[in-house]
Amino acid sequence: MVSSLRARQKEDxxxxxxxxxxxxxxxxxxxxxxxxxxxxxxxxxGVTVHNxxxxxxxxxxxxxxxxxxxLIARLQESLPTNADDLVALTLAFAHTIxxxxxxxxxxxxxxxxxAAVTTSTGTQLSKAYFKLxxxxxxxxxxxxxxxxxxxxxxxxxxxxxxxxxxxxLQNARFIQFxxxxxxSQAEIETxxxxxxxxxxxxxxx
Amino acid sequence: MVSSLRARQKEDxxxxxxxxxxxxxxxxxxxxxxxxxxxxxxxxxGVTVHNxxxxxxxxxxxxxxxxxxxLIARLQESLPTNADDLVALTLAFAHTIxxxxxxxxxxxxxxxxxAAVTTSTGTQLSKAYFKLxxxxxxxxxxxxxxxxxxxxxxxxxxxxxxxxxxxxLQNARFIQFxxxxxxSQAEIETxxxxxxxxxxxxxxx
DNA sequence: GCAAAAAATTTTATTGAATAAAAAATTTTA
DNA sequence: TAAAATTTTTTATTCAATAAAATTTTTTGC
Numbered sequence: 001m002v003s004s005l006r007a008r009q010k011e012d013x014x015x016x017x018x019x020x021x022x023x024x025x026x027x028x029x030x031x032x033x034x035x036x037x038x039x040x041x042x043x044x045x046g047v048t049v050h051n052x053x054x055x056x057x058x059x060x061x062x063x064x065x066x067x068x069x070x071l072i073a074r075l076q077e078s079l080p081t082n083a084d085d086l087v088a089l090t091l092a093f094a095h096t097i098x099x100x101x102x103x104x105x106x107x108x109x110x111x112x113x114x115a116a117v118t119t120s121t122g123t124q125l126s127k128a129y130f131k132l133x134x135x136x137x138x139x140x141x142x143x144x145x146x147x148x149x150x151x152x153x154x155x156x157x158x159x160x161x162x163x164x165x166x167x168x169l170q171n172a173r174f175i176q177f178x179x180x181x182x183x184s185q186a187e188i189e190t191x192x193x194x195x196x197x198x199x200x201x202x203x204x205x
Numbered sequence: 206m207v208s209s210l211r212a213r214q215k216e217d218x219x220x221x222x223x224x225x226x227x228x229x230x231x232x233x234x235x236x237x238x239x240x241x242x243x244x245x246x247x248x249x250x251g252v253t254v255h256n257x258x259x260x261x262x263x264x265x266x267x268x269x270x271x272x273x274x275x276l277i278a279r280l281q282e283s284l285p286t287n288a289d290d291l292v293a294l295t296l297a298f299a300h301t302i303x304x305x306x307x308x309x310x311x312x313x314x315x316x317x318x319x320a321a322v323t324t325s326t327g328t329q330l331s332k333a334y335f336k337l338x339x340x341x342x343x344x345x346x347x348x349x350x351x352x353x354x355x356x357x358x359x360x361x362x363x364x365x366x367x368x369x370x371x372x373x374l375q376n377a378r379f380i381q382f383x384x385x386x387x388x389s390q391a392e393i394e395t396x397x398x399x400x401x402x403x404x405x406x407x408x409x410x
Numbered sequence: 411g412c413a414a415a416a417a418a419t420t421t422t423a424t425t426g427a428a429t430a431a432a433a434a435a436t437t438t439t440a
Numbered sequence: 441t442a443a444a445a446t447t448t449t450t451t452a453t454t455c456a457a458t459a460a461a462a463t464t465t466t467t468t469g470c
Contacts, residue, residue, distance in 0.1 A: 006417075006466060013419095034455060045420050050457065085410050115320035121384055157406045158399070165400035168377035169370065176373075179326055194363070195370035201362045202405045205290050211437060211446075218448095239426060250449050255428070 016042040017049055018066065021059045030060065030109050054123065057116035061125045064105070064113050068132045071100045075139045081146045086166075087196045089147065093140050094170045094192055098177060098185050110178040137167035169195055221247040222254055223271070226264045235265065235314050259328065262321030266330045269310070269318050273337045276305045280344045286351045291371075292401045294352065298345050299375045299397055303382060303390050315383040342372035374400055 020041035024033040035056055039046040053059045075096055083089035101110060120126045141163030147153050170192065177188040225246035229238040240261055244251040258264045280301055288294035306315060325331045346368030352358050375397065382393040 004467080009466090010418085035457090036455080046456095047421080047458090048419060051419080054457090056456070086407055087410060111323045111326060114323045118316045118319045118323075118380070118384055121316060121386070154406060154408065157403055161399040162403035162407070164396075165374065165404050168381075168400065169374050172373035172377045175323070179323055181326070191369075194366040195373065197409075198362055198367035199370050199404045200407045201359060201409045202291055202367070203359065204402075204406045205292060209438080214437090215447085240428090241426080251427095252429090252450080253448060256448080259428090261427070 013042065013044055013048070014052060014062075017044065017052060017059060018062050022063050025060070025063075025105075025109060030056075030112050035059075053125070055116075055120070057112060057120065058123070058125055060109065060112055061116050061120070061129060065125070065128050065132060067100075067104050068129075068136075071097065072132065072135050072139065074100065075136070079139060079143055081143060082150070083143065083147060085152060086144070086147060087193065087200070089143055090140070090166050090170065090196060091189060091193060093143075093166075094173065095185075095189060097136075097170065097174065098188065101174070101178070102185065107178045107181060114175060114178070133167075133171075137164055140167055166196075218247065218249055218253070219257060219267075222249065222257060222264060223267050227268050230265070230268075230310075230314060235261075235317050240264075258330070260321075260325070262317060262325065263328070263330055265314065265317055266321050266325070266334060270330070270333050270337060272305075272309050273334075273341075276302065277337065277340050277344065279305065280341070284344060284348060286348060287355070288348065288352060290357060291349070291352060292398065292405070294348055295345070295371050295375065295401055296394060296398060298348075298371075299378065300390075300394060302341075302375065302379065303393065306379070306383070307390065312383045312386060319380060319383070338372075338376075342369055345372055371401075 017038060021033070021038045024037055024041060028037075033056075035049050036046045038056075038059065039049045042049070049059065053062060075093070078096060079093060080089070083092065105113075117126050117129050141159050144153065144159040144163050144166075148155060148157065148159055173188050173192045173195070176191075177183055177185065222243060226238070226243045229242055229246060233242075238261075240254050241251045243261075243264065244254045247254070254264065258267060280298070283301060284298060285294070288297065310318075322331050322334050346364050349358065349364040349368050349371075353360065353362065353364055378393050378397045378400070381396075382388055382390065
């Protein structure tokens with residue numbers, strides 16, 4: 001048997017639960033959507049939703065993981081391999097991420113995502129999320145390597161260290177972006193630019 | 206009246222609630238401590254705890270804000286004004302913060318703090334928390350200014366931008382530290398050092 | 411093809427967070 | 441000291457989360 005009836009049914013339910021949740025979160029908002037609402041829309045019992053995803057935030061995380069996989073694909077093809085410099089590259093990277101985030105979910109929901117990821121350390125879903133974060137960072141690392149190959153960065157720099165540092169900085173600004181209702185995308189990109197300008201002006205010891 | 210009886214009683218209750226919560230969180234852990242437990246220990250009703258702090262996480266936040274005020278004081282006197290270079294300064298800054306964090310609360314509780322801060326955007330408590338974060342960042346800015354005055358940093362650099370960037374990076378690593386049970390303080394400090402070394406090796410455009 | 415075994419879902423029940431409204435108690439103030 | 445104002449407590453409800461028992465459905469062995 002390639003995949004048992006049971007496995008197919010399970011997969012089916014997973015898909016229905018996540019799809020129903022996405023629709024409801026968008027329509028009613030995260031807080032006003034109950035597990036029971038999701039369960040009803042998906043045609044399962046509330047306890048089944050818990051059995052599958054543990055918590056309401058777990059369902060949200062599953063949904064974000066799906067969307068993040070698309071983001072990585074988008075970054076891998078759209079992020080230029082021949083950027084002029086590191087500032088331009090990092091800003092393009094951040095721009096794509098912010099853009100993707102805000103077109104998919106609103107800030108209130110993203111806050112729940114951050115909260116869910118930090119509190120549910122150790123679970124399958126949070127591990128999957130962190131893995132995607134690593135993949136995201138690695139896209140940047142690859143472009144930095146290309147930049148270095150093109151002679152636009154000193155050969156002494158470790159691209160992995162640099163990529164991770166820039167990713168963390170971008171991520172910190174991302175969290176700041178979603179944490180405040182009145183912080184525009186343009187504003188956060190300006191701040192990131194200021195970060196980079198200041199950091200790169202520091203001479204190596 | 207300097208302070209009415211009512212105001213004094215209110216302040217008294219606040220103190221009792223936060224103190225009881227701290228004791229209980231340490232003894233039983235955050236999850237196993239109920240609002241009712243805290244209320245009982247503080248000699249008030251459960252609803253009063255809600256009226257005062259909104260949520261259980263709100264009580265935790267109040268407790269962290271207290272502790273963070275001490276941290277700022279500690280940093281202001283102990284963080285050297287005559288550091289050798291920016292790497293040493295930033296690492297000393299991070300070290301003090303990590304040290305303070307881990308001696309006051311365990312990682313599991315810190316995760317709840319991060320979650321609470323991100324989800325409760327707009328509340329009094331989260332505003333107070335962000336304000337302390339700013340003060341923390343400003344301590345670093347001041348030391349960077351001193352470094353610049355001493356001729357150890359180019360005069361063209363904006364100390365505010367640089368300080369904020371470094372604070373965000375430090376904060377990102379702090380969150381990574383508390384997000385994993387098997388990530389030592391030494392390990393995170395090494396990572397931060399790698400971040401800084403890589404970033405400062407990038408030439409200005 | 412059928413019956414026993416295995417697996418998964420649903421039902422049922424409980425705890426605790428969060429919130430709202432009414433009731434009760436206490437402090438203020440006139 | 442009595443009325444007014446404020447605050448806490450009581451009471452009640454919704455929903456997340458979890459556990460255990462009961463039920464249904466799929467597998468598997470014959």
